[in-house]
Amino acid sequence: MVGLGALARKIFGSANDRRIKTLKPKVAAINALEPEMEALTDDQLKAKTDEFREQLANGAKLDDLLVPAFAVVREASRRVLGLRQYDVQLIGGMVLHAGEITEMRTGEGKTLVATAPVYLNALSGKGVHVVTVNDYLASRDVEWMGQIYRFLGLTTGLIVHGISDEERKAAYAADVTYGTNNEFGFDYLRDNMKYDRESMVQRPHHFAIVDEVDSILVDEARTPLIISGPLEDRTDFYNAIDAFIPKLVDEDFEIDEKARSATFTEAGNEKLEQLLSEADLLKGDSLYDVENVTAVHHLQQGLKAHKLFQRDKDYIVRNDEVVIIDEFTGRMMPGRRFSEGLHQALEAKEKVAIQPENQTLASITFQNYFRMYDKLAGMTGTAMTEAEEFMDIYSLDVVDIPTNVPVQRIDDDDEVYRTVAEKYNAIMELVDDCHERGQPVLVGTTSIEKSELLAELLMKHGYKQIDVSDPKALADYAKSAGKQKVFAVLNARYHEQEASIIAQAGVPGAVTIATNMAGRGTDIQLGGNVEMRVANELGDMPEGADRTAKEEAIKKEVEELKQKALEAGGLYVVATERHESRRIDNQLRGRSGRQGDPGHSKFFLSLQDDLMRIFGSERMDSMLQKLGLQEGEAIVHPWINKALEKAQQKVEARNFDIRKNLLKFDDVMNDQRKVVFDQRLEMMDPEVTQEAVAEMREEFVEDLVAAHIPERAYPEQWDTEGLKEEVRTKLNLDLPIVDWANEEGIADEEVTTRLKKEANEVMAAKAANYGPDIMRQIERAVLLQTIDNLWREHLANLDHLRSAVGLRGYAQRDPLQEYKTESFTLFENMLSTLRQTTTSQLMHVELVQQQAPETPQMPAHMEAHHTNPLTGEDEMAEADRQLADARAASAPEGRDSEDPETWGRVGRNEPCPCGSGKKYKHCHGALV
Template structure:
């Protein structure tokens, strides 16, 4: 009650925020007449002037907002022929303030970004513009890049297939366009390099995320992962597999319905005894943190034996375990169970065990984008996820008013009893709208459903357009020219972004029918009558010049104008939703494609009681109620109350999904804190000229650990563990010291022994430096330190992953799994630090240098993975990027002596800076490795 009164008196929070920007908009407008009189050179000179003011500290970036925005507006007028509206200026200010500009489709978000991008690029620290696919990155960098270059700024693009030199050059630019995946993978790869000069990114100053809801909410459900082959663990799988048949059903709890199995207390004791007898469990209990990986392998072996049946869940064929799809009963060669389960099945069936893939590095989008000092975003739909943006990214959503009032009509949903009736209603509506000459966009929730609808449309007499045909639009245009119903439709599914953007651009032609999944064509406006620029580019031959060219262009302009008039008369774009999505935001994205810039439009959703969302909130009772009300086959029920009920159901699902994402993030934050420490430590190691002091400190730490462990403080000499101390000194320090004799000396204490061990260890290392030369040892120390840290970090990631899978069981003991995970992860991290000291010291105390042609440290073979949350497919695989990142090949390295200079097929993987194997004397990157 009080809040509604306050809102009427003072306006909503959003209204008050918008109001605060009005004085700045007025100030920018006041400068317009003055700036419009400047010559191009004078306008460009303002950039250098702004940069100088920031560099000398006389002005801050915020102080330059008004003159900088006015400069960009004038540049856009001259270069693009587009002038920023007042609401677009407000959108730019929201981005600059580190917020999310929610702007309707067609309001010019791409142009809005130029304001905040230009202003923040003046600092020289770089601005990243993040898009959802490579096509949009290239398009926007070229399109808006004309404005930036006109004003004297540099623009780079990050797309797949670039090598490190090209990436570094792009990141060095004032403004860099790229996709969320590319930025994230570059960050991970940078933190696997061995020299600072090899790193491509130069920091995380400011990023603007286009389609921010898609990237920071939808895509953020799955992490970015770089993986590589794991060392062969066949023996471990085979050893553990031998224990499982010795267990009895009394040793584990099996739930076939939930397909779960777990050792009980008796089973744990039995397995512990068997592991100790086999020498696999050497210290602590089975569930101690250092044995987490062992627990994981035992659990997977138990699952393989208790839950998976040969010839039902899988078959053995040609010495391979092949999965059988539980729904279709078909074999799925090439697919493998993850987390070591497939290897456990291979051990069970005594076939060759294929190596696992190991996570080399991973990060969630939430934690990557929180690296930026400042973050902004734009989208047409963010308000429903405002709480998530605020809580996770500290981003406030500001709804920007449209330049012209929205005149789209959003009709109530039509609810049918069955899916068949619903589709019949949709097809009938498509035919009627097409006869009126109204362009139609049909939104589906998946590729499968779009293909199902396509088949039904074909049966109803329509023909599907071949997207590869250069004349694909002609049947639609001919129908519009002759005032006849269109008989053709296009199907888009968000896989071929560049091609689909062209299709979507013409989806506003009179009578056009376009079926699209939720993401297809995002980032491209549907203009009524069709997109003039794309038609001019495609239909006017390049060799046409002079009057002939003007005549051809005029004919297309006139036709597009005539088509627009027809589409407007028919009611504008008609958006049909084939079902409600779990999230209101996705539905709003679809609706928002219609009614751009004040155009008329219409939207309607068709539902059935068999749809996923309807099933969730009790379709059985509703079905019975509709039957009693006398709803006949083919009839639909339409009422605003149903819309409200569905929206409430969607809000509940959204809240549940947010809780899931938040919970995942809580666990990932634990790893992220450790990731930051490790990556920061790596950078410090790489930045140091020499890491000898660090090596010396590690050696001191190892000596302290050995003495403290075997000669406890205030312990009697009889309690000292001298044999183990001697063994530890030999193992970690490569020294044979008379520790037994020292221990017999009268009055000797632990401190004296510590000092003797350390003195002799330092002397031994000093001799090794003299023997191998200080310069060589300086290089080796850094490489050993970095490579050992990388190896241990990768093992640590695997262990944390295994810990995460089993930590939930602690809940049964009334202990918070998250707190338990934090505690165990901290303990494991301490183990990592201790092992780093020990392994580096052990290697350096044994190092012997053999002089030969040095090989630069090579990154391991890597594959990129980002699972599409909607389809479960690897996005990088769909792009042809599953092989190693950066455009590299999966080919193995081949010894130079085995390469045939005349046959590149024998060269294997060649380093970019290696001499070209052809014998030209040039570097490979300047010869056969030169990019086209």
């Protein structure tokens, strides 16, 4: 029986179908302009840009220009790149222009789809950001698609790690700017740590198109970007803690894989108390005395490092470093670090150099960063499963764009085996069968460990693994995959060779093992990829007749190989298990069947797989044995697929709830962040700084008087001695306040007025003495540094508060409401401290020489910090790791403590070169 919903969709079409239908008249209008555009010369086509800009200046809207602008871009693309946008690509571009997400299958040309809406929105001159998942794709796309923009007279910029502020500023000033999500977010945070507007690099956030939007706005958005700096080195402490964990037995701890948590039992606590006591690390009698809170925290992190985090699955060790592997993409994330001591625990476990912990300097979540854009859009091959989250968090609709050619891929039902060994045997049989028939195979795994296990199995079956780091071996692989039993492994260990390996995975008979990262940004083309083969085989061969002839031979060979692959059934995607997220499974499936090519996909599962094991399959195993399932037999039924999909939906819903809850907490901080960052920006204006400082001074005086002279109190009840002392220490004023209190008819308002007058006169005298310009610079430097220091302390306080309010749920109190209330109180306290500290410093300031103070420097150490909502661990992505080297480089050889001329540039937090033992900023670098 057909359900009512299905019947209605059959008659009226789905909401998605109706949305596509509304865009088709515009596609027809663009097509109608094609002959006119083809008739234009290059110069006439380029002149269209100025024509459009003039129309905008005269009041036209972007939507009015959509049809002609899209027609211009399509023609420019055909001339410059030899690529003509299909009608479905134009529809995808319109959806992006409307500020929505386009879901387009792999191989449908999403990179080209973005060009028309980018061009149209860049005409306003406010800048368009195209956000990608890595530097490689950003660099590739700005060169490749940038040819269209530059041909039409627009400027392009590229933001990647390692470029200077001047280069960043120029890139952001361009009409179209490509870069990674991390770099855009970092630049926003860095800008809000700068001390003058001129050194800020970003413009207001106008329009962004996010490529692989599901990866960036869902997977990576679990975790905030943070700029942080190092704390003190405690290598010995981490090593001492690490030595205790192997001494524990199973009865000493409990592991919950589902919740990714590890805790000590009572027996474990007693054993640890004894071990800590023997190592002289236990303070007091009990492990849970307040003095031992740090030791307990690091013991728990050490337990997680040893029992929950697996080498070659969660991280790898490379070049004496622990490098995190992203659980969703399988990519290495060099420099990114777990925080709260977890990364240090992993470094101690693996016996590599231990880096110091970090202190948060500034932070923002990707959700709150990308919601700052006036208009946001995204594109990916897999977004429909997360449509609810995109709408809920970002107010973004997802539109499923039909394929240019109907999909021919056959998706088989899953095969479920009892054991992993049976599953792998079945996979080996299928791989052998495909290889013999000349059908290319892509085997998807969930971790490096499993990809290497499969590689060993293939080698036992007579296959030879190629060295993917050798360009010659890759070139030979493209030619010989169908003739010899060879295979390639693509995982985080070979990140640099990713594009070259995946590009040749469509060669007949090719066997490619890939982790979840398979093919991001690079299509698997049947027969192989001509451009990659030319690059690998001809390299730096000079242009000429010989090179041209060899290129033609490669093209001909690839065409012949493509026909063989098509006849064999196209690419066969074999998945070795299901991921928690359906999107990741769909991404793997989507590698096959591009642009109407034939293809095949099948998932092989076992009851011992992580998803099946953790989410309950014990009863299923016993039931299957009772039903008489023989070894090597599999269950294949659509009901199994549905049951697995429901399990995945439950996990996805749980993860979404966690992300949503985290965002509610971060929204509280985000409101405060906006206030601080906006105020900070205003303070860079000298007039605003002067007004703000004067206002703070008067408010601080009012607070001081109110604290010592209660409202409606008699003069004999006043604490005039206390007020006199506070005024002397905090305002640097020695005033006869006790005598004032003895005056006839004196009131607290009169005391306040006199104090304000005295303080204002002192500051006016300083301004007259130093000159107004220098005084404004001093005020700005003191105010901005004070804001920054207090904001860092405030972030740490909010972190601690966040940990504490979770427990209040047990007292039937809403943790979020508690967090809102207490964070507001903390924020008010921060503002009160800001008034006090700024006023006090400025009242004490005396310039030794009448010169402008040096503009404070931003911290040299920049890291991105990510918190996994399922485990509570934070990951930190480092943006500048060579802090120590930079400091050493800035300190000239042979500093003479007696001669400041030899000191060079001294960091404000460095020890003073004079040898006093104080920090430079508190000694020779002080303003007083």
